[in-house]
Amino acid sequence: MIKKHYFAGISIPFQPTALKFISDNEQDNIIYERHYFIIKNLEINFLTTLIMNHTPIYFKDNYLVIENSIMLEKIDVKSFDDIIIFYEFPGRKYKLNMFFTSPVKYEAKKGFINKIICSVFNHNNNPYEIKQTYYDINVERLLVMIKQCLTYADIPDLKNSIYWRTEDGKNIFQRTKLIYSKDNLSLTNVLKKHKIITNE
Structure with missing residues (x-):
C-alpha cells in the first residue's frame, strides 16, 4: 500500500520497497520508504505539480521572481530572448517556453531536500530557458509581469x-502564440532556433 507524506504542503506518495543487504553476521531484510518522485538522470520530473494556484510572482532587484514550494527562479528582466505560449487543450493549463540571454538563477528555500533539488537544477538544467506549465490564474499574472518588462510583447x-x-x-500552428522575439523572428524561425521543430 502506498502511503502519503506531506512535503512543503504537498501530498507526495511513498512506496515501501524491500532491500536486502549482507552484514558481517547475517543477511537482513530491510524495508525502506522510497520517494515516489524521481530524480532520473539528474532531471526532476515532478516540479510541474508544484506550480499550483497563487504561485508568488514579483519583481525584486531587477529580477522577475517565480516562486514555488522548493525554490526561487530569478530572471534578469533584461535577458528575455524569445517567449512562446501553448494552450494545453482541454483544461486550464498553458505551457510557456521562455528563452534568455543570461542564465536563470535558482535559489533554494529552507530545507535540506530543497537544497538538494535546487543543486540538481543548477547543475543539470539549461539555465538559459524555462519550459513550464502553469494554471491559467498564474499565467495571467505572469504575462502581466512580462508585459511590464517587454513593452512590445504581444500578450494573447x-x-x-x-x-x-x-x-x-x-x-499553421494551432493553439500556439509567439509572445516575444528579441530579434523579431517569426514563430517558425523561433521554433527552429530553439530546436522545437527541425529545419525542412
Whole structure:
C-alpha cells in the first residue's frame, strides 16, 4: 500500500520497497520508504505539480521572481530572448517556453531536500530557458509581469486560446502564440532556433 507524506504542503506518495543487504553476521531484510518522485538522470520530473494556484510572482532587484514550494527562479528582466505560449487543450493549463540571454538563477528555500533539488537544477538544467506549465490564474499574472518588462510583447487573449491559430508561411500552428522575439523572428524561425521543430 502506498502511503502519503506531506512535503512543503504537498501530498507526495511513498512506496515501501524491500532491500536486502549482507552484514558481517547475517543477511537482513530491510524495508525502506522510497520517494515516489524521481530524480532520473539528474532531471526532476515532478516540479510541474508544484506550480499550483497563487504561485508568488514579483519583481525584486531587477529580477522577475517565480516562486514555488522548493525554490526561487530569478530572471534578469533584461535577458528575455524569445517567449512562446501553448494552450494545453482541454483544461486550464498553458505551457510557456521562455528563452534568455543570461542564465536563470535558482535559489533554494529552507530545507535540506530543497537544497538538494535546487543543486540538481543548477547543475543539470539549461539555465538559459524555462519550459513550464502553469494554471491559467498564474499565467495571467505572469504575462502581466512580462508585459511590464517587454513593452512590445504581444500578450494573447487567454479567453480565446482554444481558437489560437498562427499562420506563418506554409506553417499553421494551432493553439500556439509567439509572445516575444528579441530579434523579431517569426514563430517558425523561433521554433527552429530553439530546436522545437527541425529545419525542412
